[in-house]
Amino acid sequence: xxxxxxxxxxxxxxxxxxxxxxxxxxxxxxxxxxxxLVATIYGGRPGTPMPPWHRFLSEPEAEWIVDRLLEGFxx
Ligand code: HEC
Numbered sequence: 036x037x038x039x040x041x042x043x044x045x046x047x048x049x050x051x052x053x054x055x056x057x058x059x060x061x062x063x064x065x066x067x068x069x070x071x072l073v074a075t076i077y078g079g080r081p082g083t084p085m086p087p088w089h090r091f092l093s094e095p096e097a098e099w100i101v102d103r104l105l106e107g108f109x110x
Contacts, residue, residue, distance in 0.1 A: 059107035
């Protein structure tokens with residue numbers, strides 16, 4: 036799901052496209068708090084193309100995705 040749905044904007048390898056790169060390295064460089072990333076996935080970012088995912092994901096699932104992204108999403 037992350038690769039297909041998120042990858043359509045963030046790139047199939049999550050190296051960025053319309054949306055910023057979501058690789059562990061890129062996220063660490065931007066140094067955003069984990070809660071902010073979870074909130075961005077769950078609630079979207081108003082005024083930007085980043086849509087909210089609360090209809091498809093629970094908050095713990097959004098948190099799980101952030102944990103995987105911070106570890107480095109498998110190739
Ligand atoms: C329709 C395109 C689109 C889709 C689909 C999309 N995103 Fe985004 N996403 C964006 C854009 C554009 C931004 C940058 C928003 C901004 O300008 O602040 C963003 C920002 C983010 C951020 C914050 C990154 C940062 O450093 O600020 C995260 C985390 C994120 N997306 C995760 C996801 C995940 C996980 C999915 C799939 C569940 C997803 N996105 C699907 C377009 C998308």
